[in-house]
Amino acid sequence: MGKVIGLTFDLKTDYQPKTSEPSDANAEFDHPQTINLIADTISSLGHQVKKIGNVFSLLDGLDNLGVDIIFNISEGLSGRNRESQIPVILEAKGIPFVGSDGLTLALSLDKLMAKKVFLAEGIPTPRFMQINQAESLIDTDHFRFPLMVKPRFEGSSKGIDSNARINDLDALIKRTDYVINTYKQPALIEEFIKGREFTVAIVGNDPIEVFSPVQVKIAGELNLGEKFYTFGHITSAELEYVFPAPISKALEDKLKELALCVYKAVDCLDFGRVDFRVDEEGNPFVLEINPLPCMAAEDVFMLIPKTLGMTYAQMLDKILQSAFKRYNL
Numbered sequence: 001m002g003k004v005i006g007l008t009f010d011l012k013t014d015y016q017p018k019t020s021e022p023s024d025a026n027a028e029f030d031h032p033q034t035i036n037l038i039a040d041t042i043s044s045l046g047h048q049v050k051k052i053g054n055v056f057s058l059l060d061g062l063d064n065l066g067v068d069i070i071f072n073i074s075e076g077l078s079g080r081n082r083e084s085q086i087p088v089i090l091e092a093k094g095i096p097f098v099g100s101d102g103l104t105l106a107l108s109l110d111k112l113m114a115k116k117v118f119l120a121e122g123i124p125t126p127r128f129m130q131i132n133q134a135e136s137l138i139d140t141d142h143f144r145f146p147l148m149v150k151p152r153f154e155g156s157s158k159g160i161d162s163n164a165r166i167n168d169l170d171a172l173i174k175r176t177d178y179v180i181n182t183y184k185q186p187a188l189i190e191e192f193i194k195g196r197e198f199t200v201a202i203v204g205n206d207p208i209e210v211f212s213p214v215q216v217k218i219a220g221e222l223n224l225g226e227k228f229y230t231f232g233h234i235t236s237a238e239l240e241y242v243f244p245a246p247i248s249k250a251l252e253d254k255l256k257e258l259a260l261c262v263y264k265a266v267d268c269l270d271f272g273r274v275d276f277r278v279d280e281e282g283n284p285f286v287l288e289i290n291p292l293p294c295m296a297a298e299d300v301f302m303l304i305p306k307t308l309g310m311t312y313a314q315m316l317d318k319i320l321q322s323a324f325k326r327y328n329l
């Protein structure tokens with residue numbers, strides 16, 4: 001039977017970066033077309049959609065939502081718990097919602113915390129350290145350049161441009177200083193993994209369906225070497241996704257197995273996407289899990305059903321059905 005489904009989200013158009021903020025300040029937020037696509041698709045599946053908007057719109061109407069469940073794709077406005085704000089409010093109110101809960105969302109957004117969990121579970125991830133002050137960077141002997149510098153709790157490639165890969169100590173100090181001051185948070189330094197890049201999409205809880213890996217191609221190359229995905233690539237013709245990835249069965253199985261471990265390690269629910277680099281010897285490293293992957297029609301998550309001959313609606317329905325089943329709806 002059709003349900004009443006509330007939609008919570010953050011629109012790019014609701015948030016204009018201030019002059020003091022970096023130009024990628026609203027990178028995580030969605031285009032109105034994506035919200036309309038999700039709303040229309042949910043309607044086409046026989047449900048009624050109520051567009052709610054961001055956390056403040058949710059709070060305004062909290063006592064009279066009149067929904068069976070919320071489909072939440074809100075990235076949140078500020079702080080490292082921003083993705084959790086809507087889920088914990090819904091949890092407190094006893095309102096069902098699709099997707100992972102507040103703990104999983106906050107843990108995964110904070111790349112440092114997530115990597116600590118990966119290590120505890122024996123999941124390979126690039127060697128790392130956190131830097132609170134660039135001046136403290138005197139002894140990097142135990143690290144192998146090149147290194148990657150990123151903000152500790154950002155997504156959507158925020159803070160990742162062509163200068164994020166670092167070859168020497170001077171550049172490392174400059175870049176960490178830039179990241180700390182621009183994004184107002186610690187910098188995460190990681191060993192740079194030369195090689196190939198993959199992402200693995202997952203849907204469901206019981207059973208959990210792990211899709212074959214998608215490979216990232218940049219400027220016509222599958223062997224990326226020192227190339228990597230930057231904020232600028234999102235809208236660039238240089239970036240292509242290859243699905244299914246042309247790799248050995250052994251590597252495919254390994255990536256799927258690791259993606260499933262990561263999904264379970266952070267208690268991901270209903271859907272998620274795990275990003276990998278694979279070094280030149282074929283060793284995979286988990287970069288991060290996205291429990292709230294971008295649902296735009298052109299983004300990598302929704303490219304997978306398209307290539308498999310599934311529609312956007314069928315993929316969305318799988319996600320919704322996983323959540324309905326959890327709540328016995």
Ligand SMILES: Nc1ncnc2c1ncn2[C@@H]1O[C@H](COP(=O)(O)OP(=O)(O)O)[C@@H](O)[C@H]1O
Pocket residue numbers: 126148154155156157158160190191192193194197227228229230275277287288
């Ligand atoms: N340690 C690393 N080695 C090589 N490339 C990396 C590394 N960390 C990040 N990258 C590159 O930067 C991109 C974005 O990094 P990621 O950790 O996935 O953050 P985001 O949340 O912005 O997607 C990756 O897709 C990859 O191309």
Ligand SMILES: [Mg+2]
Pocket residue numbers: 275287288
């Ligand atoms: Mg990523």
